[in-house]
Amino acid sequence: MPLWSRAQQQEFRGRVRGCLLGGAIGDALGAGIEFEPLEQIRAAHGPQGVTGFVPAYGRRGTVTDDTQMSLFTVDGLIRAHISRDGGAWHPPSDVHRAYLRWHATQHDWGPDERRPDLGWLGREEWLYAQRAPGQACLSGLSGPDADRLGTLDQPRNPHSKGSGTVMRAAPFGLLTAWDPALVFQLAVECSVLTHGHPTGYLAAGAFAVVIHAVARGGTLEEGVHLALALLSERPRHEETTAALRAALDAVRAGAPSAERVEELGEGWVAEEALAIGLYCALVAEDVKSGLLLAVNHSGDSDSTGSICGNLLGTLHGETALPPELVAEVEGRGTLLQLADDFVLELVHGPELHSAAHWTERYPVGV
Known part of the structure; x- marks a missing residue:
């Protein structure tokens, strides 16, 4: 790991915070209108659709499974880096165990104090809530073989391409030292x-x-073209490649609108959710306008909002996020604490791993 200057650490921290918090804000903006057609959204909230948080799950600013699973992705990645000290290095296993801990939040009343593996995130009581989780996420982590690791050769739910696979993937991109x-x-x-x-x-x-x-300081366009190049090397990439190209074409097609968003799909499947979130980030004049464009459509509004928020938050950093939305989004303290811990682990990990406090927060080997 190269040495980080103080300025580099501060910039990276702002991008990580922006990614997680921006995703949560986009998620919460869409939570109250998910499943509603565009005409119904406009009838209820005006011709522009929603312009801020609306109630969902009993309050304003509520996040869904998109944010929940993103948090547990980060938790798994932190533990993977700690595990490497002991000679164990298989990040998918650590992320899988993190997702199993998320799955417990979907059926348990609250944290089970008899489980030493929960760490601090698994003991956050506000996370113990069902927020319309995807069936593939639930079924892939349950049943008598729930502990079996899905692999490329033997994946879980081999026919599923729901948006639940993409809306939790932003944290992997924050591993900026990786190729x-x-x-x-x-x-x-x-x-x-x-x-x-x-x-x-x-x-x-x-x-x-x-x-x-983007986390490395590049542009969204540079990231898309790199993704297209990597996709071209993979079998059965055609649908994903077409979706990314459709997002780029939509940028050049004219003024942004909800109708143009809907030409990219509804977002219930992974490639459509990615295309919508990406398009809205590419055409955004500012963070809030991009997020509102990403949620005001007929479809999976919370997932497309979350993806757009991840992108814009990473691109512009935490300080560019709309303060009135930051102040009201559910779980803000947890999100920011986890973001800071992720940065600490990536920048100062070896110095932390001998500290009991750190390994109690992120226990491994249990």
Whole structure:
């Protein structure tokens, strides 16, 4: 790992915070209108659709399974880096165990204090809530063989390409010291833990690569072209490649609109969710306008908002996020704490691994 200057650490921290918090804001903006057709959204909220948070799951600013699973992705990646000290280095296994801990939040009343593996994130009681989780995410992590690791050769849910595979993939792109091809591969290997259709796991890989390029200081366009190059080397990439190209074409087609968003699909499947989130980030005049464009359509509004928020938050950093939305989004303290811990692990990991406090927060080997 190269030495980080103070300025580099501060910039990286702002991008990581922006990625997680931006994704949560986009998720929460879409949560209250997910499943609603565009005409109904406009009838209820005006011709522009929603312009801020609307109630979902009993309050404003509520996040869904998209944010929940993204948080557990980060938790798994932190533990993977700690595990490397002990000679164990297989990040998909650590991420799989993190997703199993997320799965417990979907059926348990609260954290089981008898489980030493939960760490601090697994003891956050607000996460113990079902927020319309995808069936492939649930079924891929349950049943008598729930502990079996899905692999490319034997993926879980081999016919599923739902958006649940891509909406949790942004954290892989924050591994800025990694080669882009390795980031792509890791996102793919962690996607098949629940979604085995090639379009699903390749969309997750492509999204991670775009985030990676931006987190390194590049542009969204540079990230897309790199993702297209990596996709071209993979079998059955055609649907994902076509979706990315459609997003680029939509940028050149004219003024942004909800109708243009809907030409890219509804977002229930991975490649459509990625295309919509990416298009809205590419045409955004500012973070808030991009997020509102990403959620005001007929379809999977929370997932497309989350993907757009991940992209814009990584691109512009935490300070560019709309303060009135930052202040109200659910779980902000947890999101920012986890983002900071992720940065600490990547920048100062070896110095932390002998500290009992750190390994209690992120226990490995249990």
